[in-house]
């Protein structure tokens with residue numbers, strides 16, 4: 047067997063440069079073949095959906111936007127230990143720790159808290175490692191279908207505590223529900 051005939055994939059075709067006939071030059075057969083392909087797809091299940099009217103079912107392991115959790119008394123759980131930032135492969139988390147003052151005991155659960163806590167959503171890959179690393183169950187990737195909104199400025203993708211901390215009403219609601227259950 048010559049080198050020209052060798053085909054590792056078994057799909058090698060020898061290209062012919064022979065002159066096309068008049069019928070071939072009209073591309074009639076090619077057009078019919080194309081139309082048949084189109085008609086075939088008319089009777090198949092559509093893979094596209096009419097978003098936003100239709101929304102696909104989310105995966106059971108879907109991870110949405112992060113939330114910094116509060117405890118049953120509405121206090122922030124985070125103790126600014128930095129383990130989430132250390133475990134983040136995208137280096138998306140930054141924070142600044144502060145000492146809790148005696149009059150702030152109702153705001154922060156631990157003696158140290160995150161005065162500043164920021165996640166760069168342009169870096170985040172929603173891997174969930176920050177959630178895994180946290181010893182205080184203080185950060186969760188929600189399943190709330192909350193998606194980071196599109197924006198024009200890069201600064202707007204750096205989410206601070208104003209966007210990340212669990213709303214107080216939600217913490218109260220969770221406590222009430224747990225009490226009832």
Ligand code: SF4
Nearest residue numbers: 134170171173174176
């Ligand atoms: S989800 Fe992953 S990439 Fe995003 S902040 Fe957490 S550890 Fe970093």
Ligand code: SF4
Nearest residue numbers: 124125127128130180
């Ligand atoms: S979210 Fe958890 S891991 Fe990250 S700094 Fe706060 S307590 Fe530490």
